[in-house]
């Protein structure tokens with residue numbers, strides 16, 4: 001079994017470092033030169049040296065020779081990357097490592113893979129993990145979701161490392177939704193803390209955010225247990241409570257009214273807009289997602305967003 005990682009951001013680099021502990025791994029990057037020379041991704045993951053078994057390349061042929069290819073590019077770039085490199089990716093095991101819902105289509109990464117490369121085996125690796133933790137070999141547990149149960153077992157064994165323990169499921173929709181939606185709730189949580197609304201408000205947002213996640217997951221017929229696992233509840237907990245999260249930090253800066261670097265990868269921003277549109281179309285009540293989309297589009301400030309949530313008709317839990 002051979003593995004390569006396509007996309008050398010923080011997460012792709014961290015996964016490549018972790019997997020290189022088991023055997024040779026190729027990391028494909030558009031700008032491999034500096035990393036190959038320094039043996040470190042100084043821009044995205046500084047302080048994490050590459051093991052000898054990790055090779056970095058910008059040669060697409062070398063980067064796509066492997067049987068298993070991890071796709072670690074941002075969600076909104078996934079379709080164009082797959083379209084561009086379609087010929088090299090046919091028939092492979094393609095594992096999405098991104099979190100989000102595509103703005104243009106309203107679907108998640110596994111569907112984007114199956115739509116663009118139908119003869120590939122599509123899977124997703126998702127759950128609570130910061131790239132730096134994985135790269136440093138700290139203990140981490142993630143969900144590997146693949147609709148093909150046999151392929152899922154194969155990928156689970158291939159991608160588990162000494163410190164990275166994978167659980168598997170065939171519920172790709174549930175796994176995609178957990179990873180995508182928790183980022184939206186993390187923006188809301190960061191905004192509440194940033195605006196000084198307190199930790200009780202954050203707990204309320206996390207819990208009611210989770211209720212929204214469950215409603216959409218039920219509508220899309222995913223298994224309720226998936227959302228209760230690492231890819232849903234697990235990642236929601238991590239992302240809503242840590243300043244290591246970029247989604248949480250974007251929320252904080254919205255709450256504080258301070259600037260935020262627009263070049264940062266913050267998956268929850270596009271996902272909030274995509275899911276708000278999806279929920280409106282499907283008639284699903286997702287008020288926190290709507291409030292986050294309103295905040296991001298400057299239609300609401302944090303006080304207005306909170307008011308929109310608190311003044312809704314009282315209901316059963």
Ligand SMILES: NC(=O)C1=CN([C@@H]2O[C@H](COP(=O)(O)OP(=O)(O)OC[C@H]3O[C@@H](n4cnc5c(N)ncnc54)[C@H](O)[C@@H]3O)[C@@H](O)[C@H]2O)C=CC1
Pocket residue numbers: 006007008009010011012030044072073074075077080081097098099100129130131132264265267
């Ligand atoms: N950083 C983290 O701790 C974690 C990130 N993720 C997910 O991983 C995904 C990627 O995030 P990060 O690696 O953190 O982002 P990042 O901002 O560190 O890196 C994104 C990378 O994608 C590359 N890229 C963008 N467009 C490309 C294209 N057309 N062709 C080739 N490469 C392209 C960029 O050059 C950059 O290296 C996101 O969906 C994120 O939610 C998941 C778990 C943890």
Ligand SMILES: O=C(CO)COP(=O)(O)O
Pocket residue numbers: 099127128129130183186235238239244245246247248265266267
């Ligand atoms: O997905 C993550 C943790 O599981 C990383 O979170 P951010 O993308 O918000 O940094």
